[in-house]
Amino acid sequence: xxxxxxxxxxxxxxxxxxxxxxxxxxxxxxxxxxxxxxxxxxxxxxxxxxxxxxxxxxxxxxxxxxxxxxxxxxxxxxxxxxxxxxxxxxxxxxxxxxxxxxxxxxxxxxxxxxxxxxxxxxxxxxxxxx
Numbered sequence: 001x002x003x004x005x006x007x008x009x010x011x012x013x014x015x016x017x018x019x020x021x022x023x024x025x026x027x028x029x030x031x032x033x034x035x036x037x038x039x040x041x042x043x044x045x046x047x048x049x050x051x052x053x054x055x056x057x058x059x060x061x062x063x064x065x066x067x068x069x070x071x072x073x074x075x076x077x078x079x080x081x082x083x084x085x086x087x088x089x090x091x092x093x094x095x096x097x098x099x100x101x102x103x104x105x106x107x108x109x110x111x112x113x114x115x116x117x118x119x120x121x122x123x124x125x126x127x128x129x130x
Contacts (some may be wrong), residue, residue, distance in 0.1 A: 094120060
């Protein structure tokens, strides 16, 4: 459900609309005639869903484990894959190599290169950005 709430937020629609509820309209008297007015897209319940999803997302570490569990001194963790060995994240490897090469070439004691961010783009098998 959290993924659906995130998707609705990114699309700019209410979760109700994402789940198939059509946009609602109402007729408002305007003198001798009526004016059709769209009902507000986001109810307080929708906003509560967005806030709850954000809070749940922020409680999960980059490792996919709730921070509360990671901070528990009695918790036990398995590190590595099923065989106990580390895995290579090739995107991180590419970032680290680019950073090392750049720093080696341009960083000096009087010109530190703090805070560099290296965006990573997946290139498909034919050499195009994918």
